[in-house]
Amino acid sequence: MPQSSTSSKMDATAFLLLFVIFGARQSVSQDPLTTPGISLDEWSGVYVEGEMVTITCTVSGKYRDKTYYFYSEKEPLNSGQITTKNNIGTFPVTGTNQGGQYRCQYGISVKTRRLLSNISDAVTVTIADTLKTPRISPDQPSGVYLKGETVTITCTVAGDYRDKTFHFYRDRQRLYSHQIITKVNIGTFTVSRTDQGGSYHCQYGTSVNRRQFWSQPSAAVTVTIADPLTTPGISLDQRSGVYVEGEMVTITCTVSRKNRDQTYNFYREQKLLNSGQITTENNIGTFPVTGTNQGGRYYCQYGIYVKTRRLLSQRSKAATVNIADLPKPNISVDSSLIVKGGKVTFNCTTPGDHPGFTFYLYRYGEANYSDVQTAAARDNSVTFTVTNIDHTDGGNYTCLYKGDVRGRLRTSAESDPVHITVRDKSVALEAGVRSAVVLILILALLGVCFWKKGKCGNSREMRATAPPSDETNETLTYAVLNLQTKPRKVGGQRNIVRTFGEESTTTQW
Known part of the structure; x- marks a missing residue:
């Protein structure tokens, strides 16, 4: 292969690689990752323990697949706690130690490259103490x-x-x-x-x-x-409220409306009577009067239970108990020895000031007491006279008196007894004769004494007045004539005038 052709192929390959890299960079630079927003479902950021806290990490733009990351105080949270759906990520707060500042971030994959956004601003979660049940x-x-x-x-x-x-x-x-x-x-x-x-x-x-x-x-x-409890009424078995020592007093506490399981309190003056002093049955209280110190004002009160509360009524008005104290009277008799057919006088007197009472005289016979005489006293004393006395009238006599005390008839105790004895007339006559003989003898003796005294006085007078020559030859006789003693007034003073014959003397005194 010519060298020029090989060189041309290498240049084309390099150009293509640079185009791809540049295109990719150009694509990323044209669509950078935006910084997400973060927010809480409770705008105040305050939660109580156990509440669900929803933190939302929001991304604007396309809804490409994203991965969200949450941070608490810069520490990443367990991804298992995070729920992701489109542009929202949430997690729950379940403990007080999960308060603090929270941030979020997201990432996407572009082909084989992982791209991450900037971290969001912080939101603060405050976990408040759970409010206790009051x-x-x-x-x-x-x-x-x-x-x-x-x-x-x-x-x-x-x-x-x-x-x-x-x-x-x-x-x-x-x-x-x-x-x-x-x-x-x-x-x-x-x-x-x-x-x-x-x-x-x-x-x-x-x-x-x-x-x-x-x-x-x-x-x-x-x-x-x-409803408030009604005030009870109180009453006594004696309307007058008068009792004597030893009587049983029955106090009745009356409630106008019957309540279940009601109980009663009784008071004398302001002192609560204890259970030993009073017996309560239904709405009646009884107690014995044993002394005069148990007189006074009595009140009653009742109570009921509503659920567990004991409700007490107001106290009743007062009922006054008077303990009558009528002392026994005194009795006297003018003579304890009475002649048959004569009369005897008894006097019955109260020791205190109790006018207006009726007095009764009783004689103790063989069987029982018999009413002899009744008299009403003007003051506090009365006299009974029993005439034509017979032997059956002898014996012991007592008296007592009755009267109204605060509207109730009261009877006193009996007086101590007095005794009279009835005798026949013959016995009385013999006693009278003997008394007369004794009186005559006494008068005779007094006469002799007065005669002797007079004789001696005459002899002395004759000796004082007779001449000496006649003293032994003449006898004089003196007679006391018209002897009187009578009072008269002389000069405003009381005088006694004694007259002896025709001469008189006046004595002032």
């Missing part, structure tokens, strides 16, 4: 309230001190926010209307980089609005 609770643990009571429901969050907004729901209907007060981890809602019973739950929300997150709803609590 706890709801009413201020009354039982959830039972009386009409008119204020119900405070509290929504509590543990361990999350970010700014929060609380929402409350009643029967799945959201309640107005102006009724809610929020303070750090606690939100409270006040129920003041009687128709706001029902099922309540709450939830809270917080904002991270302008994204609002809401917790799961709390468990529900039930609020029950109950």
Whole structure:
């Protein structure tokens, strides 16, 4: 082959190779790989743990086959987590450690050459803590309230001190926010209307980089609005309220509306009576009065259980118990020895000021007490006179008195007894004769004494007035005439005038 022909073939081959290389370069340079864009499905870039994060790597231009690469903080992500479809690549975020900056890149193959685009700008993924489920609770643990009571429901969050907004729901209907007060981890809602019973739950929300997150709803609590308990009535078995020591007092506590399993409390003044002092059955309470110190004002109250809350009624009005203390009277008799056919007088007196009572005199006979006489006292004393006494009237006598104490008839204890003895007239006559004889003897002795005294006085007077010559020859007789003693007034003073015959003396005193 001529050398010129061989040289021409080599030049043609070289020219063709240069044309292909130049054409390929020219083709690549005419369609360079554009820098992809990157974006998040949540514009704020904030997610909570467990949420799916979708990162989109977008390429403009033709939809040629591409391979996408994602980087977290410049570290390539496992391609098994990436889903590629046309111009979009996605991957999920499942843990809090997957927050940070993310970029993407894509590549294509041109014949046997692998071409890669520039890396995109970064987007930031923030993984926020999962919001905890709050706890709801009413201020009354039982959830039972009386009409008119204020119900405070509290929504509590543990361990999350970010700014929060609380929402409350009643029967799945959201309640107005102006009724809610929020303070750090606690939100409270006040129920003041009687128709706001029902099922309540709450939830809270917080904002991270302008994204609002809401917790799961709390468990529900039930609020029950109950009617107030009616005030009971109280009464005593004695309408007057007057009792004597040792009597049984029955107090009745009456409720206008029957409630199941209601219990009662009884009070004396302001002190609760313990179970040892009072017996309760249904709506009746009883207790024994053992002393005057158990008088006073008594009240009652009842209670019922609604769920686990014990509701108590208002106390009743007062019922006053008066323990009557009528002391026994005193009795006296004018004589304990009475002649048959005569009379005897008894006097019965109360030791205190008890006017207006009726007194009774009793005699103790062989069988029982018999009513002898009844008299009403003007003051606090009465006199009984028993006439035409017989032997059957002898014995012990007592008295007592009865009267109205605060509308109830009360009876005192009996007095101590007094005893009278009835004797026949003959016995009494003998006693009278003996008494008369004794009296006559006493008068006789007094007369003798007065006579002797008068005789001695006359002898001395005669000796004082007779002349010496006549002293032994003449006997004088002295007579006391018209002996009187009577009072009269002299000069405003009381005087006693004694007159002896025709002479008188005046003594002032």
